[in-house]
Amino acid sequence: MKIKRRLTLKFVFQLTVAGMVVLLIAGITLYWMKQRFVEISVTRDFASVGLERLVESSVLEKEGIRFAPNLLEQVKQNKGWLQSLDENGDEESSYYTPNDVPKHYRPGELVAYWTGVKPFPYQLALLIQQKNGRLYTLVYGAPNLLDPLLKQVSEGTFPVADKQFVLPDAIAGEIKAAHAYFQLLDPEGLELASYNKPNGVPSQYTVQEMALRTLYSERYGFHMRTLYDEQTGRTWLVGEPNKGVDSDSGTKPWIPEEYQVVFLGLAVMFTVLVVLFVLLSLWQAHRFGAPMLHMLVWLDSIGNAVYQEPVDRRGFQRSRTPAGKWRRRYRVYADMMVSIAKLSATLQKDQAMREQSESMREEWLAGITHDLKTPLSSITGYAHLLVEPSYDWSQEEVRKFSALMLDKSGHMDNLINDLAMTYRLKTGILPPETTEVELNAWLQQTLVLAAADPAYGKQRIVFHAAQTDVMVRMYTPWLERVVNNLTANSLLHNPPDTILTVSLLASEDRSFTIRFADDGDGMDETTLSRLFERYYRGTDTASTSNGSGLGMAISKGLIEAMGGRISVETQPGQGTIILLIWNG
Known part of the structure; x- marks a missing residue:
C-alpha cells in the first residue's frame, strides 16, 4: 500500500472516529439536558408530569405494580402520597399514604374529593391511563396547607x-x-x-x-x-x-433553572470537546509529527555526511523496537524510512568509493608518473650520450641507442593513449564506421599476431573456433585492443606455464560469446571487485613495461561501446574466465 493511500486512510479513519466521539458527546449532553428538564418539570408540577412518568415507568409483576424508585423518592420529597386503584376503587398499592386516607373509594366519593365538593385534608390529582391492556388509576395527594x-x-x-x-x-x-x-x-x-x-x-x-x-x-x-x-x-x-x-x-431566578441546565450542559460539552481536541492534537503530534521530525533530523544528518539513523538515549534506533520491528507510529512511514535508509546506504557507499577512488587515483598518478619518467629518463640519457662531443659513437651504437629510445617513446605513447581513451569512453564515445568480418578467421589471425610477442613465450594460446561462420559488424581496431589487453593480462600476470584458451561460441539467434579462459592463479574477491576500476592495478609497474593500470577499464568500456558486455568468473588457484557477450 502506497504511503499516500495509507496516510489518507489513517486521517479519514481518525477524523471519522473524532466525529463519532463528538456526536456521542453531543448526544450524551442532550440526553442529560432532557433528563434534567424532566426532573425540573416533575419537581415543579408532579401532579401533571410526575404521574404520567409513573405510568410510563410502571412494571406489572406478580407482587403488583412496581414504579420507578426515583419518582417515588420525589413523592416523598414533596411530602405527598400515592395510591393505585383497581376498577372497583380498591387500593392495589400505596406509597407513603397517611392513615386518614381511605383504602376504598365509591364512584362519587373520589370525584367529590377531587373537585373539592367534599372537604379533604389533601390536594388530589388523578391520572387514568391505559397501558399494556390495563387501566391505571393513580391518586396523588399532597399536603393542603x-x-x-x-x-x-x-x-x-x-x-x-x-x-x-x-x-x-x-x-x-x-x-x-x-x-x-x-x-x-x-x-x-x-x-x-x-x-x-x-x-x-x-x-x-x-x-x-x-x-x-x-x-x-x-x-x-x-x-x-x-x-x-x-x-x-x-x-x-x-x-x-x-x-x-x-x-x-x-x-x-435571574437565570431560570432550564437555562442553567442548558448553560451547564453546553459548558461541559465544549470543555470536554476542547480537552478532547487538545489530547487529539497532542496524540497526532506524537503519532505523525514525531516520525516526520525524526526523518527530517535524519535527512539533515545525511546532509552533514552522517549516514546512520539517529538513535535515542539508550542507543536504539527511534523507529524500531529493540527486537528490530517497526514501532507502531513509524509503520505508516515504513516505505519512506526504507527509502531514506537505502539513500543513506548508497550515499555512504558512494562516499567510501569516492575516497577509495581518490586514493587509487593518487596512487595511479604516482605510478603513471613513474612509468612516464622512467622511459623519459632513458630517452634523455641516450640523447645526452648521442650529443656528447667527447664521444665518437659508431653507427651500430647509434642504431642501438635509437632503438632503445624508440621503444621507450612507444611505451610513453601507449600510456598517453590509454589515458586519453579512458576519458573518451567516460564521455560516451561511439565506435567509428564498422566493417563486416568473419569472426573465426579474424580472431585466429589476431591471436597469431599476439602470440608472436616474445614476452608471452611459445604455444601458450589455444584457439577454438565456432562450428559455423560468424559474420558480424564490428570496429575491429577496438576489438583487437581488447583481445590484446586480455591476452596480456592472462599471460603476463600468471605463472609462465599458464595456458590461455580462447573460444568463439555462437547461437542461431545471432548471439555470440568470446571466451578467454586461463588456468593461472585466479583472483580473490577484492581484486575481482576492483578489476574494472580505472585506477586499480593488480601488480606494480615493475612487473611489465606494458601495464598502465587502465587495460581492463578500457576493455570494458570498448566492449560496452560496441554493444556488448563483459563478465568475469574466477577463484583463487582455479584460473580465470572472461566472457565477451553480444546478444542478437
Missing part, C-alpha cells in the same frame, strides 16, 4: 398593629415555615392588614388581577386561596410561593 390555613385565619380574631396581624407563636411559626402569607382586603380590594407578605405581592387588587392571579399562579409566582365574607364584603387571601420562586419577591 392553604385551605386549612385560610380557614384558621378567617375564623380567628387577631389584633392588628400598624396594618400587621399579631399572631400566636404556633400559627406564626406554621405560616413562616411554609413561606406562606395572608391578607385581609376591604370590599374595594385594598389591603387592611397582612402577615408575612412578600415584596412582590400587591397591596390592592382589581377584579381582573384577583382572577388572573388565582387562575395563572405560575405567571405571578404565587399560589393563592381566597375566602369572601358576604356580611362584611371583606376578602381573606392566603398564598404561598411556587417552587423555584423567591419567597420574598415572588420572582423567578
Whole structure:
C-alpha cells in the first residue's frame, strides 16, 4: 500500500472516529439536558408530569405494580402520597399514604374529593391511563396547607398593629415555615392588614388581577386561596410561593433553572470537546509529527555526511523496537524510512568509493608518473650520450641507442593513449564506421599476431573456433585492443606455464560469446571487485613495461561501446574466465 493511500486512510479513519466521539458527546449532553428538564418539570408540577412518568415507568409483576424508585423518592420529597386503584376503587398499592386516607373509594366519593365538593385534608390529582391492556388509576395527594390555613385565619380574631396581624407563636411559626402569607382586603380590594407578605405581592387588587392571579399562579409566582365574607364584603387571601420562586419577591431566578441546565450542559460539552481536541492534537503530534521530525533530523544528518539513523538515549534506533520491528507510529512511514535508509546506504557507499577512488587515483598518478619518467629518463640519457662531443659513437651504437629510445617513446605513447581513451569512453564515445568480418578467421589471425610477442613465450594460446561462420559488424581496431589487453593480462600476470584458451561460441539467434579462459592463479574477491576500476592495478609497474593500470577499464568500456558486455568468473588457484557477450 502506497504511503499516500495509507496516510489518507489513517486521517479519514481518525477524523471519522473524532466525529463519532463528538456526536456521542453531543448526544450524551442532550440526553442529560432532557433528563434534567424532566426532573425540573416533575419537581415543579408532579401532579401533571410526575404521574404520567409513573405510568410510563410502571412494571406489572406478580407482587403488583412496581414504579420507578426515583419518582417515588420525589413523592416523598414533596411530602405527598400515592395510591393505585383497581376498577372497583380498591387500593392495589400505596406509597407513603397517611392513615386518614381511605383504602376504598365509591364512584362519587373520589370525584367529590377531587373537585373539592367534599372537604379533604389533601390536594388530589388523578391520572387514568391505559397501558399494556390495563387501566391505571393513580391518586396523588399532597399536603393542603392553604385551605386549612385560610380557614384558621378567617375564623380567628387577631389584633392588628400598624396594618400587621399579631399572631400566636404556633400559627406564626406554621405560616413562616411554609413561606406562606395572608391578607385581609376591604370590599374595594385594598389591603387592611397582612402577615408575612412578600415584596412582590400587591397591596390592592382589581377584579381582573384577583382572577388572573388565582387562575395563572405560575405567571405571578404565587399560589393563592381566597375566602369572601358576604356580611362584611371583606376578602381573606392566603398564598404561598411556587417552587423555584423567591419567597420574598415572588420572582423567578435571574437565570431560570432550564437555562442553567442548558448553560451547564453546553459548558461541559465544549470543555470536554476542547480537552478532547487538545489530547487529539497532542496524540497526532506524537503519532505523525514525531516520525516526520525524526526523518527530517535524519535527512539533515545525511546532509552533514552522517549516514546512520539517529538513535535515542539508550542507543536504539527511534523507529524500531529493540527486537528490530517497526514501532507502531513509524509503520505508516515504513516505505519512506526504507527509502531514506537505502539513500543513506548508497550515499555512504558512494562516499567510501569516492575516497577509495581518490586514493587509487593518487596512487595511479604516482605510478603513471613513474612509468612516464622512467622511459623519459632513458630517452634523455641516450640523447645526452648521442650529443656528447667527447664521444665518437659508431653507427651500430647509434642504431642501438635509437632503438632503445624508440621503444621507450612507444611505451610513453601507449600510456598517453590509454589515458586519453579512458576519458573518451567516460564521455560516451561511439565506435567509428564498422566493417563486416568473419569472426573465426579474424580472431585466429589476431591471436597469431599476439602470440608472436616474445614476452608471452611459445604455444601458450589455444584457439577454438565456432562450428559455423560468424559474420558480424564490428570496429575491429577496438576489438583487437581488447583481445590484446586480455591476452596480456592472462599471460603476463600468471605463472609462465599458464595456458590461455580462447573460444568463439555462437547461437542461431545471432548471439555470440568470446571466451578467454586461463588456468593461472585466479583472483580473490577484492581484486575481482576492483578489476574494472580505472585506477586499480593488480601488480606494480615493475612487473611489465606494458601495464598502465587502465587495460581492463578500457576493455570494458570498448566492449560496452560496441554493444556488448563483459563478465568475469574466477577463484583463487582455479584460473580465470572472461566472457565477451553480444546478444542478437
